[in-house]
Amino acid sequence: MLAASLVSPGAALAQPEPQAGESAPPEDKKGEAASRFYFSHTATLLPSGQVLVAGGVDYASGDSIASAELYDPATRTWQPAGSMGADRHDHTATLLPTGQVLVAGGVDHASGSLASAELYDPATGTWQPAGSMGTARSRHTATLLPSGRVLVAGGVDYASGDFLASAELYDPSTGAWQPAGSMGTARRSHTATLLPSGQVLVAGGYTSEGDLASAELYDPAGRWATAGSMLTGRVHPTVTPLPDRRVLVVGGLSHAGYEARVEQYDPASRTWLPAARMNSARHAHTATLLPNDHVLVAGGNSSDGPLASAERYDPAKETWLPAGAMNRARTYHAAVRLKNEQVLVAGGWGSGGALSDVERYDPGTGQWTPGGAMQAARWQFTVTLLPNGQVLAVGGWGDVGARSDAELYDPSTDRWELVPAAMSNARTGHSATLLRTGHVLIAGGAGSDGVLVRAELFDPETMSFSLAAPMRHARTGHVATELPDGRVLVAGGADTGGPLASAELYDPTANVWHDARLLRTPRSKPAGLLLDDGTVLVVGGVGAGGIPLATAELFELFSNGTLCRQTADCQSGFCVDGVCCNAACDGSCDVCAVTTDIALIPIGARIPGTCEPIDDVACDDGDACTQSDVCQGGVCVAGEPKTCASHACDKVTGQCLTLCKSVRDCMDGKVCDRTHQCVDAPPDAYHHDTSDCALAAPDAPPPSPRALTALFVLALAALGARRPRAVA
Template sequence: MSRRGRWGLAVWLVFVLFAVQGAQAQPGATWTPTGSMSTARYGHTATVLPSGQVLVVGGQDSSGLLDSAELYDPATGLWSSAGTMSTGRIHHTATLLPSGQVLVAGGLTNSWGSTAELYDPWTNSWSLTSDMLTNRVGHTSTALPTGQVLVAGGWNNNTALDSAELYEPWSGTWTATSSMTAGRISHEAMLVYGGQVLVTGGTDGLNYLASAEIYEPWSGSWRPISGMASERAYDASATLPSGRVLYTGGNSSNWLLASAEVYDSYQGSWVPVTSMATHREDHTATEMRSGIVLVAGGIGFNGYLDSAEVFDWWTGTWSSAPNMSTARRFHTATPLPSGQVLVVGGYDGSTALASAELYSPGPSPWAPTGSLGTGRVNHSATLLASGKVLVAGGVGNANSTAELYDPATGTWSSTGSLGTGRSDPGATLLSSGKVLVVGGWSHGNFASAEVYNPGTGTWTYTGSMSTARRSHTVTLLPSGKVLVTGGYGNSGVLATAELYEPATGTWSSAGSMSTVRYLHTATLLPSGKVLITGGATGSFAYPATAELYDPATGTWTTTGSLNRGRHSHTATLLSSGQVLVTGGWSNEVLATAELYDPATGTWSSTGSLGTGRFIHTATLLGSGQVLVAGGAYSPNMNDTIATVELYDPATGTWSPASHMLNHRGSHSATLLPSGQVLVAGGDNGSWPPLNVAELYTPPQSSSPVKQRFVVPSGSGRISR
């Protein structure tokens, strides 16, 4: 969250240098200058517009309050005018509305600030809207999921306000809502789990506060919660994955803070984390990518700071970052879609700054690519013969839609929609180049199946299975037929299996497994047999059994059992012909991994993952290593992660790899002909599901592995 500057008269203090040993620097991270604003300013706001441009508004320079606004274009690194407000203002708020307009409210103006105005990015112009009910400086403003904006606290005529009010964009009016339990200035307000607003700390004008409270939009009331470990004001906060918020530094009755703490809105508790290397206030804290936060600038014991440091939530550690070119306080820091952070303006102790600079976190094998047209989770993803990737169905705003990813352009385009919207279907590429999607659910389980024709971009129904099912597996056999196994049906968990004949579009029985199971895996072995592992029986039991289907005889036989029963795990055929099973759930999240040897029909333990996980993905790379990405690491399936690990079959060990840009589970991961891996969609603990996608490029990319089997979308996933 960009740091709002401190209101009122600054009190200058001289501190003794407090030396703290910094952590190891971020490898490859750099600051680079970018275009300067036309006007130097501090105490301004910065807002990312839907276009990707950054709107900077107001603030102050040596001549006084500013009514000007400027636009930064990340594509060119240049600034342009964004018009003029009706009044100069500092320590105001700026909030992006669902319409794309920006609401600027209050602040210190030529008189106490109750005025509000709207910026329209399409006309590049400003217009007044209704005044707030109360003059406010140093307040907070939070966009609610309802479309309303909650404004809370602030300073008015030497009084810390406890009042709050709501702005309704559709009517352009303000209405009062319940008051906070305490008057607060220079506090923090963050949107957390369930659309609630968490307000923390600040000062009441006399005392620093450690108290915290939550605003519930559905009741319009405030609920006090346990306070922070440290009273703090003029601190900086940033969002973390899964409804968490990081609070850093600030000031207290014990002077400057280096401490940090995290609020977990799912658990309703505070989590201590290690302290920063530097005591600082009036700094910025910005989440650059999932769980990775850049803290920059501010003022410390030895004066204005040009230093920066990075917090990694996944490891709980801080590391030093290169210094900015200029010490700054009362600046803004804005995350850009490129993964860089734009730092703008501020005050260096003697003058307002017009300069801006970009923080680049260093090289990463992960890079953003085009976004899906709609967010989706538990969808199918299938590599086509053309090299494009077909994504279909899933839980989302439109689960009958389908999209195509083109690796040549890095863009998505819509294609024909499924006849039946379905989540958790099974999908496989047929020998003809068409795609079979079968089963799934949406207010009931489906037996129906559809075939996608890449040549026409259309879907046609084909024969239906004899049994409706979801969370099943789908495997293309060497004969061209398709084997479907198990799943969850209308009468419970299934043991039955069926065979699809593409030539006739019909289904026939493939016998039954020895055990009912869903959320299991199916792996085509070099022998042509299919290995079924684990799953759930529906009665909180997770079988360790495994069995083999032989297409030559149409029969099932048991084989060696896993060392640990599990579901929502992954199974990957290695270059050696062995099968690697990782993670999963078995009344706890599992980090263990094991290997199946088809020659002996036995399982052996191999190195464990660094982090237990389920609903993750596992992809065989051209190097022969296995890339495991994301998933959930706690019983709460919304508690998803961005961490990535690589398995080396030669040593049987795991090593951490660079984190994904986004935390996600129940996503898809597709090996492209280039050797890159496309990760798309998934669950990040909020609604709607993710529509963002990213590409993993192996650091030492080798020739891609020829895909010998297709992992079905329903394999190893939690159904929703």
């Protein structure tokens, strides 16, 4: 009741709900009372020093209310603050960096828990909608993250009676809500605390089984974001982007066997919806987007063996249409759309083993025609369309094991030509990614040498392979995707220990790999795709124990000001003071983070993620012999020098020397004698001896060459004068 004694009964913070038979507390006579007594509201301290009290339950009527009021501590008065679009109580209110207040969820008097959110702008004194959460909830928590986004977690949906484990993120810059995964335990009336690490500690609360003692951590920079779960777990599905930005996921292998079921992923809502089934169940097939936005699915494996059939998906009508049959049944083949808009299908595995034959599909006529055969039979290999229109086929399984060779297809001549020099390693299950330089990055895979860590670059100009920097982890059956900034994300796969959660980024400009944050679920043989917003979607695959996975995950490069742990987290490529930064910001008097308790820095930047110099902060100029160094104008200025008796201070250790080699090892006014001690300088000596010990004071001018020559002649004369004469 401390808050009630400071303001009024109507704005009591965290007031417990009155029980039957209780009466309202007496009005506080020290200040003006609010318009009425209510509870289960929120109270938010604004930058102006005023307190915004919003919503709640009217004690007299028992109805939830939409009105809001402002308390001014300076005048101890209350004034109206408009009304929200919906009456609500048991909601949350969060002060944003903009000064606005985000109110989310709660319960109204009619429909139960709310999904809606609203923004209060103190500058205008008005309320406006702030979108809707994916799930209606009340008695949840809302935590402002260092990135400026708001994490909403848990709660209860009174309409269904369900306790919630789900979490969502609100981004003030876009006004959008997105899923943020789920807690391990559904809970309401819990606490959520932002830790110095940037993580959020969720503790306690209540669930359908009673009070909770458990706690868990939300880590915004720790792992990939969840993208919901498919309706069916599947291995080796295909993923294809549709014109409306949805993603078509087709076929694969599930617990039920070969799949004909199809799903669509909506990136905007991060939800999955079923789509029309294919005419034939298939796995290890290909899917190619055609010029008319249809998706051509060809071949694959089935319960009856390899398939020759093909079909087209029409996203406008959401139906599947026959697309004829290939001349050869095949699976584990490769397909690519050529610049003439035809689809090239090559190799694979058929009834007779590894295949070398090729077919071309013409979307205009719907016909399949044979093409020139490859130089070598191969399956589970990669094909890459090069900028010059040719197609590079690399590695794969052959008749007698993994292959190290590669060949080029020229559509103008319908001929294949072996690349003169093979790769350094035979491999299959690798990835091939076209870089902006025109080179093709070949990474990982497996062969006679086991699972590979090696990567190679193919240069179309020289028709040759060269070694690239090796990956940080050996892997096969992974996904590789070029990001908008030209770096390549490699994720998942497997090694001899099973499916991997690790991911890494390749930087072509520096020829170096960086560890990236881990997948939430280790997975091998997933499918991956770059979405229009620059995030990477990874779906399905094989999990631990050989289980087909239904889960999907998203990798995004964080914008400046967002929490990070490593370089690979950031769009800029710079992770400084625990946040993504616009520059390397590696000076001792540079800072990039705003929140000092997270970055553990004395002064924060004014703009999150923007490197700027700081002043009047202790620093280290690199000289251990200066004390109390301080930042001035972004430069570390040396402080007072350490004082030593005779010998100088060692700039590395900061300790006074005990021996000298030259005058530079002595304090001012001292010289180094032949015993390597710093002593007072002789007043009439101006030369250095052969041991580099100076016999001249440091401030004395050096002798001229003429004076040194004269001294040398005089010394010789003196020696000659003292030489004994020979006896006759």
